[in-house]
Amino acid sequence: MAIRQIRFFDDPVLRKKSREVKEVDERIRMLLDDLAETMYDIGNAAGLAACQVGILKRLVVIDMGDGLIKLVNPKIIHISGEQQCIEGCVSFPNRFGRTIRPREVIVQALNENGEEIVLTGRDELAKCFCHEIDHLDGKVFIDQVIEYVR
Numbered sequence: 593m594a595i596r597q598i599r600f601f602d603d604p605v606l607r608k609k610s611r612e613v614k615e616v617d618e619r620i621r622m623l624l625d626d627l628a629e630t631m632y633d634i635g636n637a638a639g640l641a642a643c644q645v646g647i648l649k650r651l652v653v654i655d656m657g658d659g660l661i662k663l664v665n666p667k668i669i670h671i672s673g674e675q676q677c678i679e680g681c682v683s684f685p686n687r688f689g690r691t692i693r694p695r696e697v698i699v700q701a702l703n704e705n706g707e708e709i710v711l712t713g714r715d716e717l718a719k720c721f722c723h724e725i726d727h728l729d730g731k732v733f734i735d736q737v738i739e740y741v742r
Contacts, residue, residue: 593622593629596645600683603646610641610648610728613664616706620651624662624704627653637682639720641727644683652724656717666701666725669710677719678741679733689737693719 599605613620623642631640631653642651654661673695680688697718699711713721723733 593625595633596626596630596647598630598634598682599644599646600685603683605643605646605648606683606727606732607730608643608648609730610643610650612650613702616664616702616704620649620664621704623647623649623651624653624664627651628655628660628662631655634682638716639724640682641724643727643730650728652728654717654720654724656720661711662704663699663724664702664704664706666699666721666728668697668721668725669700670696670698672696675715675719677716679719679723679736681723681733683732684734687734688741689734690739690741691719691733691736692738693722693736697721699725 627640631637639654642649650665652663671694675695677691677693679691696714699721703709
């Protein structure tokens, strides 16, 4: 495993759409492990998308305190409700903003073994799923901010 370099602010890779992973193999599992190690090394991150370390593949790791979630090719297949959130991002240090996100999302993805999984995220986890999957589409949280906060 390795700690990867985070991409910041106006790095063009943050605005590019990530490519679908065709096969979940040992290389993809190593990338997921690197993403997790990098996220944990940061210390205050709840999630990390591969593009944030310069890899344009549809890979995400999330840990909201209930254990590590590794997602390959995640997509939101259902949203419901609405919530106002405070968001930040490791690629935009010390910037926080109020956003509107779904209160609940259902995500379909592959796990690190290439098996299809369906996860439901509510409240903070729903926000995190949306935030990280947005990264895979070249969208960053500042695009969603309705008001910056301190």
